[in-house]
Amino acid sequence: xxxxxHSVATAGRGTRSRLGYVVIGLACWFVPDVARADGLDSGDxxxxxxxxxxxxxxxxxxxxxxxxxxxxxxxxxxxxxxxxALTAMMTLIWILWGYSLAFDTTGMExxxxxxxxxxxxxxxxxxxxxxxxxxxxxxxxxxxxxFQMTFAIITPALIAGAFAERMKFSAMMLFMSLWTTxxxxxxxxxxxxxxxxxxxxxxxxxxxxxxxxxxNAGIAALVTAVLLGxxxxxxxxxxxPHSLVLTVVGASMLWVGWFGFxxxxxLAANGAAGMAMLVTQVxxxxxxxxxxxxxxxxxxxxxxxxxxxxxxxxxVAITPASGSVGPLGxxxxxxxxGCLCFWGATSLKQKLGYDDSLDAFGVHGIGGIVGxxxxxxxxxxxxxxxxxxxxxxxxxxxxxxxxAVLFTVVYCGVLSFIILKxxxxxxxxxxxxxxxxxxxxxSLHNEQGYxxxx
Amino acid sequence: MKLLKCVxxxxxLEKVKGxxxxxxxxxxxxxxxxxxxxxxxxxxxxxxxxxxIDFTPKLQIEVVVxxxxxxRAIDAVKEAANTGNIGDGKIFVVPVDQVVRIRTGExxxxxx
Numbered sequence: 001x002x003x004x005x006h007s008v009a010t011a012g013r014g015t016r017s018r019l020g021y022v023v024i025g026l027a028c029w030f031v032p033d034v035a036r037a038d039g040l041d042s043g044d045x046x047x048x049x050x051x052x053x054x055x056x057x058x059x060x061x062x063x064x065x066x067x068x069x070x071x072x073x074x075x076x077x078x079x080x081x082x083x084x085a086l087t088a089m090m091t092l093i094w095i096l097w098g099y100s101l102a103f104d105t106t107g108m109e110x111x112x113x114x115x116x117x118x119x120x121x122x123x124x125x126x127x128x129x130x131x132x133x134x135x136x137x138x139x140x141x142x143x144x145x146x147f148q149m150t151f152a153i154i155t156p157a158l159i160a161g162a163f164a165e166r167m168k169f170s171a172m173m174l175f176m177s178l179w180t181t182x183x184x185x186x187x188x189x190x191x192x193x194x195x196x197x198x199x200x201x202x203x204x205x206x207x208x209x210x211x212x213x214x215x216n217a218g219i220a221a222l223v224t225a226v227l228l229g230x231x232x233x234x235x236x237x238x239x240x241p242h243s244l245v246l247t248v249v250g251a252s253m254l255w256v257g258w259f260g261f262x263x264x265x266x267l268a269a270n271g272a273a274g275m276a277m278l279v280t281q282v283x284x285x286x287x288x289x290x291x292x293x294x295x296x297x298x299x300x301x302x303x304x305x306x307x308x309x310x311x312x313x314x315x316v317a318i319t320p321a322s323g324s325v326g327p328l329g330x331x332x333x334x335x336x337x338g339c340l341c342f343w344g345a346t347s348l349k350q351k352l353g354y355d356d357s358l359d360a361f362g363v364h365g366i367g368g369i370v371g372x373x374x375x376x377x378x379x380x381x382x383x384x385x386x387x388x389x390x391x392x393x394x395x396x397x398x399x400x401x402x403x404a405v406l407f408t409v410v411y412c413g414v415l416s417f418i419i420l421k422x423x424x425x426x427x428x429x430x431x432x433x434x435x436x437x438x439x440x441x442x443s444l445h446n447e448q449g450y451x452x453x454x
Numbered sequence: 455m456k457l458l459k460c461v462x463x464x465x466x467l468e469k470v471k472g473x474x475x476x477x478x479x480x481x482x483x484x485x486x487x488x489x490x491x492x493x494x495x496x497x498x499x500x501x502x503x504x505x506x507i508d509f510t511p512k513l514q515i516e517v518v519v520x521x522x523x524x525x526r527a528i529d530a531v532k533e534a535a536n537t538g539n540i541g542d543g544k545i546f547v548v549p550v551d552q553v554v555r556i557r558t559g560e561x562x563x564x565x566x
Contacts, residue, residue, distance in 0.1 A: 238505045240498060299499045309501060346502025359501060 054260025065250030074439025100124035101185035108196030161360030162221035210320025218365020286334025287314025313341035316367030329378025493541035
């Protein structure tokens, strides 16, 4: 199974992702300072540099504006601040220990379960051994590190949607630094670090981050929303978005940036990247229309917030599938995620009564699970996908996907809960009532988003 | 002198302004306001959450006129802003003690 990079390349190089397939056949790729300039592909590198910038653009300003427009005007800066500060903090954590915990492959062996099946070692802490000449596959490792860093930035930023308008900034920073270390880096390692990694050895397909990014962020979001409690006045008082214009601009930036997220996850400028781009576009369009139509039927009018939220749901759901499915699968995944995320963000939330302020769970949690599971079905060649791996059936692939989703839900759920309890004990999670009433912009940052002369 | 506080539909502004100009009214102050009277509010839906918004957007036009044209000005606004439907608004007529033009210090009707 996956004995050489070539077989992976033909049998669907795009069906697996990240480090896994490039490690194969490059046994000593991680040895520093070995001249391997001949292995570098300038076309691949150019695309990965571009993709990295696109994914950073998704968080600042894409997600920031998407979320910023959804809160009340008295909290707009607090949301922008959370995204911006997380961008800076995650950058340093990634360099110091995050990248190593996620991608160090010391002591890993195919199909052998050990500690390093779940988390990387510290051999690459402080980016030890990552120099100008180190390569990951055909691109400089510096580019790979930065590309992965942008994923480690956006994942915690997604969670911010669940606790908007009421969480302490200090608690948020503390929670996120621990969460990235204890939850994100290990799940990322299990999915993407190659032979010997827990999800990888099970044949789990997660091209660009269905479990790693979206299920992970979605579950953490749900736990945070429940532990923090509802915003004051929710759901009786009116808490409408203060600027859907910002939200539409942000969602559109997310859509564009997502080409870097998904097509960049091929780690090359090749056919897999091209297909990833195509299916990303198709699934997003399908989900946007699905949400719009369902809402139109249920509430009588097609809403702007509805169509852009549907688009994000489609982007989320196609993420794990973007290296495995064809346009047909993309339409199916888009339609399913548009409808199911609508249900998650509206009916489910109201029924269960938690206050997921901006629907981080409803969109990313539900969409991530829908995408991860449907990947296992629509990878099949008969359904237009790149084809199941040798020895796999739709049933066994689906089982692998279910295991990865369930593991992520339980691991992330339990640890997020514990981390939040610890942070609550240390600094308290929630702002004081009067701070919440005045708005976090003034009470936490001494500023206002929209200054008035009077 | 009379102060006319006219709360009207936002799209009535141009007609009201035109009607008052025709009477020789030289200035006015307009503000965006929200309120409710007999007209019901409206429904807004954000991701399935339905909100009943009681306050409807209106424009408030404030204009001061001399006694001589006060009645005609009221009629002009009444006619210009009327659609015959609930929500056309109201005109509040208030006596004005004094008007001062800040630049010149003029007072009374000549300061309007």
